[in-house]
Amino acid sequence: MSSVTRTSISKRRTLGYIGLSALGACIGLLFLLPLWWTFVNSLRAGGDTFRFLDPLQWETFFTLTPSLDNYAALLSSDLGLATWNSIFVSTVTVIIGLAICSMAAFALAAIPFKGSGVVFIVVVVSFLIPFDAIAIPLADLFRDWNLQNTYTGLILPGLGNGMAIFLLRTFFLAIPQDLVEAGRLDGLGWWGIFRRIYLPLSVPSLIGAGLTLFLFQWQSYVWPLLNGTDAQHILGPIALSNLQGQFNVDYGVMFAGSIVLTVIPLAIIIGFQRYFIQSVTTTGLK
Amino acid sequence: MSPSQLRDRPPTAEGQAPTGRPARRRRPPSTIVVAFAFLAPALISLVVLRIAPAAVALSESLFRESFLRGGTVFVGLENYADLFGNADFNNALLVTLVFSAIVNPLQIGVSFLLAVLYTRRAAGSKIWRSLVVLPIAVPPAVSAVVWSVIYRPDGLGNSFLALLGLPEQPFLSSPQQSLASIMVLLSWIGVGYWMLFLIAGINDVPTELYEAASIDGASAWRKLWSVTFPLVRRPLAFVLVADTVSNFLIFAPVQILTKGGPSGSTNLLMYDIYTRAYTLGDLNKAQAEVIILVLLTLVVVAVQFRLLRSSDNA
Incomplete structure (x- = not known):
């Protein structure tokens, strides 16, 4: 290769590098923009939301006088209570859901029994029926069972999660059978094997499944709208959308609520980033 | 593998199949019972909260409220x-x-x-x-x-x-x-x-x-x-x-x-x-x-x- 073509290639490479970096940066910032604008507006009075929009200026996206008044107002509003409800419902879902799903995954992966194929099909079928689609008939059943406007009613549908079972089963299948044999020799029963061998080895996939359960509950909208809208049991997203529908909206408080409802799952995803990506790739690549 | 499963095996498979376990040890529950005990909570929630509502929707979609007779009447695919x-x-x-x-x-x-x-x-x-x-x-x-x-x-x-x-x-x-x-x-x-x-x-x-x-x-x-x-x-x-x-x-x-x-x-x-x-x-x-x-x-x-x-x- 002559030196002339080599310099032209390396020049093209540098240009390409700069071009790709600039393009990547622009797209990234564009995606950040709506959230950033929401954040900045949550730091100023509701009346100022539309003040800096015509024309666009640096103050549209920055404020020199940030205040936490909107967040303070949030604490005493219905949205504050609704956010606590969301946290409570999601936490309980993760704890009980993980127990239920990991036990099922263990039975499917480790215990050889007749009919495990059939059970697995039931799991897959229930997973193929989209929950939101059957939310209306389920809400009808829950009305008959007096579960409407109760925490139990909000939590129950989030517990058995086909995706989480599938995820955990995939991981459990990779645990070597030798360990089970060794556990048996030490006198462990099935419960002991599950509790002492499988669970401790599966912390990463348990975190991944926990995230799946958490996000299902945190992001749900149809179900809490159908099953829990009284003042005591209302969840964050419903309370926020009620606020938006009001005639006289305080945009500052609304944006503060939006930020809180976003930052909580965001912090959890970032904190468990590694496991989140891992669970994403496991489900995607099967 | 559980003892009950080993018992099903022909004793020729291994030299000393554990058929002669001490009788005083309590017989452990069969694997299928154990498996379903582990599966029960998830299975019940999936069947009751996913499959049952779909079945309810399917059956109710074949009925219609009747104002004449009160209650519902079967209308097929109407x-x-x-x-x-x-x-x-x-x-x-x-x-x-x-x-x-x-x-x-x-x-x-x-x-x-x-x-x-x-x-x-x-x-x-x-x-x-x-x-x-x-x-x-x-x-x-x-x-x-x-x-x-x-x-x-x-x-x-x-x-x-x-x-x-x-x-x-x-x-x-x-x-x-x-x-x-x-x-x-x-x-x-x-x-x-x-x-x-x-x-x-x-x-x-x-x-x-x-x-x-x-x-x-x-x-x-x-x-x-x-x-x-x-x-x-x-x-x-x-x-x-x-x-x-x-x-x-x-x-x-x-x-x-x-x-x-x-x-x-x-x-x-x-x-x-x-x-x-x-x-x-x-x-x-x-x-x-x-x-x-x-x-x-x-x-x-x-x-x-x-x-x-x-x-x-x-």
Whole structure:
């Protein structure tokens, strides 16, 4: 290769590098923009939301006088209570859901029994029926069972999660059978094997499944709208959308609520980033 | 392996099969009992909370409330026939199909291109990538609320258009733009999520393949089309199916922003079911519509899997 073509290639490479970096940066910032604008507006009075929009200026996206008044107002509003409800419902879902799903995954992966194929099909079928689609008939059943406007009613549908079972089963299948044999020799029963061998080895996939359960509950909208809208049991997203529908909206408080409802799952995803990506790739690549 | 299972084995399999266990030890429960004890909570919740409501919807969709006799009467498939003769339902079905036909290729195409962009060597690639992923934490309802302000006539959307010298747009209040506006806010939270799967797939492509293609003098586009694309087909297939299903179930933005309007232009099936059940109070027809939606989802998933399988064999 002559030196002339080599310099032209390396020049093209540098240009390409700069071009790709600039393009990547622009797209990234564009995606950040709506959230950033929401954040900045949550730091100023509701009346100022539309003040800096015509024309666009640096103050549209920055404020020199940030205040936490909107967040303070949030604490005493219905949205504050609704956010606590969301946290409570999601936490309980993760704890009980993980127990239920990991036990099922263990039975499917480790215990050889007749009919495990059939059970697995039931799991897959229930997973193929989209929950939101059957939310209306389920809400009808829950009305008959007096579960409407109760925490139990909000939590129950989030517990058995086909995706989480599938995820955990995939991981459990990779645990070597030798360990089970060794556990048996030490006198462990099935419960002991599950509790002492499988669970401790599966912390990463348990975190991944926990995230799946958490996000299902945190992001749900149809179900809490159908099953829990009284003042005591209302969840964050419903309370926020009620606020938006009001005639006289305080945009500052609304944006503060939006930020809180976003930052909580965001912090959890970032904190468990590694496991989140891992669970994403496991489900995607099967 | 449990002792009870070993007992089933012919004793010749091993020299000393444990048939002669000390009789005083309590016989452990058979594996099938243990297995179902582990499975029971999950199975009960899946059967009662997923499969039973679908069955209820199916059976109720075959009945109709009777004012003459009180209670309900069996009407066979009449509810379905009525739905397909109903202009609002047909419009909702059409809107849903048009919406799916546009939003799915759009989201997957954009996430694929972004995945390619962010796996190239470039300054700050990881940082910019995480900014694209950031909105996946935003719940759909929150996204709808935030964009309701962006789409206001005096909102951020029109300020941007003004910056580019473009005229003010009505966005959500125009029948021509409302569905597209909803697609934009959904893609904002969706694209980064699907991109994660595709990035994982692209990172699995061995770099030697690219080097080999470079030596053969392949252009960047050619490499993208002939090397990357075929090798990420598996994650792409998953994304295609999962994205299609999730887009059939869009509800929050419609309910929060447009209520299906203006003039039915955003009346997606999920919202049509909701209004039919609660605003119109026709629960039996709403159940029939639930069944249609579930079947539609299952058919699309099955067709896509079939197509992908046959292209795998080719």
